[in-house]
Amino acid sequence: MLFNSLDYILFLGVAVAGFWLLARHAQLRIIFIFVASCLFYMAWHPAYIVLILGSTVIDYVVGLRIHATEDQRNRKRWLIVSLVSNLGLLGLFKYFNFASQATADVLALFFGIEIPNPPFLDVLLPVGISFYTFQTLSYTIDIYRRKLEPTRNFFQFAFFVTYFPQLVAGPIVRASQLLPQLQRKITLRDEQVTQGLFLIATGMVKKVAIADYLSVNLVDRVFDQPELYSGAEVVIALYGFTMQIYCDFSGYTDVARGSAKLMGLELPRNFDRPYQSASPAEFWRRWHMTLSTWLRDYLYFPLGGSRAGPVRAYWNLWLTMFLIGIWHGASWTFVFYAVLQSMAMVIHRFFYRQSGRSRDTIDSWRLHAFKVFWALQFVVFSRILFRATSLQNAMDVTARLGSGTFSVAQISLGVWAMLILTFAAHYTPKRWFESIELRFKSMPAPAQGIALAAIGFVLSVVATSEVVPYIYFQF
Amino acid sequence: MLKRTHERLTPLQHLTTVVVFMFAACMLTYLIPPIQALRPWIPGEEDVPIVRLFKRWGEIPAFAGHGGSYRSTAGEGAGTERLAEAVGETVAANLGAKPIVAPPTGSKNGVTIDASEYAGISIRIEDPSGRGMRAFYAALEKTARAEKGAITRVGHYGDSSIATDLITSTVRQNLQARFGDAGHGFVLAAKGYIPYKHRGVLQSSNPESWELREVVRRQDRDGRYGYGGVQSRAMRGSWARIGTARRGDVGKQASRFAIYYEEQPRGGKFAVRIDREDRDIVSTKADAVGDGIHSIEVPDGPHSIELRYHRGGPVNFYGVAVEREGPGVVYDSLGLVGARANRLLNFDEAHIRTQIEQRGTNLIVLGFGGNEASDDRTEQMFYEDYMKVLRRMRQGREDLACLVFAPLDQARRSRGRIRTLPTIPLIVAAQRRAAIDSDCAFYDTWQAMGGENAMRRWYKARPRLAMGDFRHATPAGYEIIGNMFYKAIVAGFADYLSRETSTAPASSDSSTPSAADAGSSGSPAPSDGGIPSSSAESNTSPKR
Numbered sequence A: 001m002l003f004n005s006l007d008y009i010l011f012l013g014v015a016v017a018g019f020w021l022l023a024r025h026a027q028l029r030i031i032f033i034f035v036a037s038c039l040f041y042m043a044w045h046p047a048y049i050v051l052i053l054g055s056t057v058i059d060y061v062v063g064l065r066i067h068a069t070e071d072q073r074n075r076k077r078w079l080i081v082s083l084v085s086n087l088g089l090l091g092l093f094k095y096f097n098f099a100s101q102a103t104a105d106v107l108a109l110f111f112g113i114e115i116p117n118p119p120f121l122d123v124l125l126p127v128g129i130s131f132y133t134f135q136t137l138s139y140t141i142d143i144y145r146r147k148l149e150p151t152r153n154f155f156q157f158a159f160f161v162t163y164f165p166q167l168v169a170g171p172i173v174r175a176s177q178l179l180p181q182l183q184r185k186i187t188l189r190d191e192q193v194t195q196g197l198f199l200i201a202t203g204m205v206k207k208v209a210i211a212d213y214l215s216v217n218l219v220d221r222v223f224d225q226p227e228l229y230s231g232a233e234v235v236i237a238l239y240g241f242t243m244q245i246y247c248d249f250s251g252y253t254d255v256a257r258g259s260a261k262l263m264g265l266e267l268p269r270n271f272d273r274p275y276q277s278a279s280p281a282e283f284w285r286r287w288h289m290t291l292s293t294w295l296r297d298y299l300y301f302p303l304g305g306s307r308a309g310p311v312r313a314y315w316n317l318w319l320t321m322f323l324i325g326i327w328h329g330a331s332w333t334f335v336f337y338a339v340l341q342s343m344a345m346v347i348h349r350f351f352y353r354q355s356g357r358s359r360d361t362i363d364s365w366r367l368h369a370f371k372v373f374w375a376l377q378f379v380v381f382s383r384i385l386f387r388a389t390s391l392q393n394a395m396d397v398t399a400r401l402g403s404g405t406f407s408v409a410q411i412s413l414g415v416w417a418m419l420i421l422t423f424a425a426h427y428t429p430k431r432w433f434e435s436i437e438l439r440f441k442s443m444p445a446p447a448q449g450i451a452l453a454a455i456g457f458v459l460s461v462v463a464t465s466e467v468v469p470y471i472y473f474q475f
Numbered sequence B: 001m002l003k004r005t006h007e008r009l010t011p012l013q014h015l016t017t018v019v020v021f022m023f024a025a026c027m028l029t030y031l032i033p034p035i036q037a038l039r040p041w042i043p044g045e046e047d048v049p050i051v052r053l054f055k056r057w058g059e060i061p062a063f064a065g066h067g068g069s070y071r072s073t074a075g076e077g078a079g080t081e082r083l084a085e086a087v088g089e090t091v092a093a094n095l096g097a098k099p100i101v102a103p104p105t106g107s108k109n110g111v112t113i114d115a116s117e118y119a120g121i122s123i124r125i126e127d128p129s130g131r132g133m134r135a136f137y138a139a140l141e142k143t144a145r146a147e148k149g150a151i152t153r154v155g156h157y158g159d160s161s162i163a164t165d166l167i168t169s170t171v172r173q174n175l176q177a178r179f180g181d182a183g184h185g186f187v188l189a190a191k192g193y194i195p196y197k198h199r200g201v202l203q204s205s206n207p208e209s210w211e212l213r214e215v216v217r218r219q220d221r222d223g224r225y226g227y228g229g230v231q232s233r234a235m236r237g238s239w240a241r242i243g244t245a246r247r248g249d250v251g252k253q254a255s256r257f258a259i260y261y262e263e264q265p266r267g268g269k270f271a272v273r274i275d276r277e278d279r280d281i282v283s284t285k286a287d288a289v290g291d292g293i294h295s296i297e298v299p300d301g302p303h304s305i306e307l308r309y310h311r312g313g314p315v316n317f318y319g320v321a322v323e324r325e326g327p328g329v330v331y332d333s334l335g336l337v338g339a340r341a342n343r344l345l346n347f348d349e350a351h352i353r354t355q356i357e358q359r360g361t362n363l364i365v366l367g368f369g370g371n372e373a374s375d376d377r378t379e380q381m382f383y384e385d386y387m388k389v390l391r392r393m394r395q396g397r398e399d400l401a402c403l404v405f406a407p408l409d410q411a412r413r414s415r416g417r418i419r420t421l422p423t424i425p426l427i428v429a430a431q432r433r434a435a436i437d438s439d440c441a442f443y444d445t446w447q448a449m450g451g452e453n454a455m456r457r458w459y460k461a462r463p464r465l466a467m468g469d470f471r472h473a474t475p476a477g478y479e480i481i482g483n484m485f486y487k488a489i490v491a492g493f494a495d496y497l498s499r500e501t502s503t504a505p506a507s508s509d510s511s512t513p514s515a516a517d518a519g520s521s522g523s524p525a526p527s528d529g530g531i532p533s534s535s536a537e538s539n540t541s542p543k544r
Helices: A006-021 A026-042 A046-068 A072-111 A129-144 A154-162 A175-183 A190-224 A231-261 A280-286 A289-300 A310-327 A332-355 A365-387 A391-401 A413-426 A430-442 A445-462 B002-008 B011-031 B033-038 B051-055 B078-087 B134-144 B167-179 B341-346 B349-359 B379-394 B423-437 B445-449 B454-460 B475-503 B513-520
Strands: B151-158 B185-187 B201-205 B210-214 B230-234 B239-244 B254-263 B269-274 B277-283 B290-301 B304-311 B315-323 B328-335 B363-367 B401-405 B411-414 B417-420 B441-443
Touching: A006 A026, A006 B011, A026 A046, A026 A154, A046 A072, A046 A129, A046 A154, A072 A129, A072 A332, A129 A154, A129 A175, A129 A289, A154 A175, A190 A231, A190 A391, A190 A413, A190 A430, A190 A445, A190 B011, A231 A365, A231 A391, A231 A413, A280 A289, A280 A332, A280 A365, A289 A310, A310 A332, A332 A365, A332 A391, A365 A391, A445 B011, A445 B033, B011 B033, B078 B454, B134 B151, B134 B167, B134 B328, B134 B363, B134 B401, B134 B475, B151 B167, B151 B349, B167 B328, B167 B475, B239 B315, B254 B269, B254 B304, B254 B349, B269 B290, B269 B315, B277 B290, B290 B349, B304 B315, B315 B328, B341 B379, B349 B379, B363 B379, B379 B401, B379 B423, B401 B423, B417 B454, B423 B441, B423 B445, B441 B475, B445 B454, B445 B475
Parallel strands: B151 B328, B151 B363, B185 B328, B363 B401, B401 B441
Antiparallel strands: B185 B315, B201 B239, B210 B230, B230 B315, B239 B304, B254 B290, B254 B315, B269 B277, B269 B304, B411 B417
């Protein structure tokens, strides 16, 4: 079930209504949302509910076991059970086929050993596995670190793991963020209602009116057959993809956060106008923030972070960024994407340290604009590897970039308008956007209802095709 | 007052009020006819929201399979089954079809086609008179018998779906794997800035130094665009390089380059380099405007040819044919982005006839209709256009087979559903009628895809077979069409062989009577050395 569909709107209406109708029965409403979340998940592929429920049971038991013992070796053993089961499932479903093919590729390339049919698992990648795996791991690791008390209420834990707004594409919510909210009396504030509705509307507009439009009218065409487009058109398609993926993913997060707000729950922010970043490091602090901070807290800091020796610090940074890159997908394109991003971070850190600047140093607006411009170019052009369906496709796109052809005849007026408007909007002051939200907030409830229906009508008219899936679902 | 009421509402009352008014606004779309188009759901539609999700259990999620080659999610087993559920078994069976292995050839004992070679198709080539494809199959029979130097040539014109060289490269590879690789075929000398792609051949040039005249845009008043429909005009500093492919199963060798150019009284000279070594200086000067060929033989192997403007007056190229000695098949991909069939009427009649004769083409395929789908025209108007185009391209030649290749399904989103454009059935019907009335064959690509609303099913299939513009297929989709068309050709060839065997018992001879007739009639004799062709060997080499 996709957020950008009538099905989801109806489903959300029933879920929210049920949630508040059961307000006097705390346990029952948690079970109600858990069952709804399972149905939501099963709408894609019913069999894979077994995986997520299995993972839930394992981590629930592991959490209790770790907490129950003071013996450090026992605690570690139980943590390993959690790590192996979660990362094992992720590895099996997401990385096994790639690892198998990559091994065959490397053996053929460097040793001349041909493996004609490397082992291949004919399985689908379970939806959201990369997200819920990290969520459940945060639970057991935090208990192991004694930062979190395990919940004895299985359904509370199951609610945390399967909560439908963030189940398939984040934000990656940690147990310490959601469980305490469930353990308190859940109330709904008026500002949550308006913010929630506004976020859902914003997310829908971003996805349906912007991301899908750019995808269908520009990006997919160019990446499917780059040879039919000039170098200039390929550049425009890369900018188009940069905006498409932002609107797609942040649109999803907006709907997720908005949906949770209608149930009186808060999910963390995942984006902060990432293309305003002045460096690769800042970009990753503003893009998919819950993934970056997760890896920072559960990998980078435990490895020693920047306080380790200079070489080790660079290695820690490189490894963390590499894993962020490879988290996105199992293919050579993502390997190279990960290497590119991690090297950019290491180089940036090196020059930053050499310059002797501190975090408090403020650039002149010209220098800042210059940095933002070049950081954006890096993001835009590294996206070739992110979007390409294969290394060959990435090379074909890159070859067109260097073709020295400048025609833009195949870019429609609508695409031009969409790109100019969306990039301009991205660089406007935040308060402009906030003032729109305030205006919505100040509207009477009936007017808000009619405004939302009007937005729905407009989206149904401008929607380019049937419901287009979110890009991050594949991860 | 509303605002005051708003301030008194509890958050839950607020939320309920919003939902009620939203719901009421949606209900209005069911009550007020002028805004009925905005109804979120239409009663009677087979897909009931929410319920529809649970009807589709087991369907492959729409986003699965991204991140790698489409082959990784297709192929054997569950992938094919999932695809078959979406687009039907026949279509699914043609993705990544099994490698074609040529049976032992070279004997004079006749050619046999096993039924398994064309299993998995539901649509075959329609050729009620038998005259549409006869000349082609006669040539193909010689090639299949592995007669020395027997080359069968196909020229496939079309719109953007052909210009990608995905359908045509699939057919080319299959035919060459089955009957022999006689080279990549015809490519434009220089592609300038136009979207043009050929697979299995390397091409580069300095695009800013070339001026292109396209038949699609009617940029040349004389209508002399050359066989490929694009004339490449060289100027000082122009260069273009064409070479054999470095990878792949076919196209890695060449033994002959034929340069097609315009002769004219003020013609200049161009230099030819082979494998980066100077070879010839060729003058394009002639008493009258005409079409010239300069042919260069090389030892069979990987090679490249480079054309450079030398000096003098204008030098206008039509293209370069990259070939081998044969026996084998050459499949020229002649797609023109944005083309409608009637743009071929911009060809000068005598010029295109000469070009097709010089090229030695045995079968001409016309694959248009994709762009016409947007035109507001009647079936009769489409029919009249196709009749004129078929006359212009075939010009009554019995030795030139011809086939009309129907367009892919074309669709648009209407009320949230992807539906076939109403013009598509009209175009297909007009093409079929025109083909039959012109003694040409017809291949119904539209029905082969699945007919009405095929584009919707192809778009929703995983791997995705159609692009989001609902006009073009993805590489996987084009591969399926290419495989189906190849099999339809082979199936027709099998029918031809069985017909010929039953009508000519002595056909164990090197050629059937009809083949010999078809092969020799109307072919002009060669006028220049360097190309071993003769009227008796109509399917061997390009003619001058």
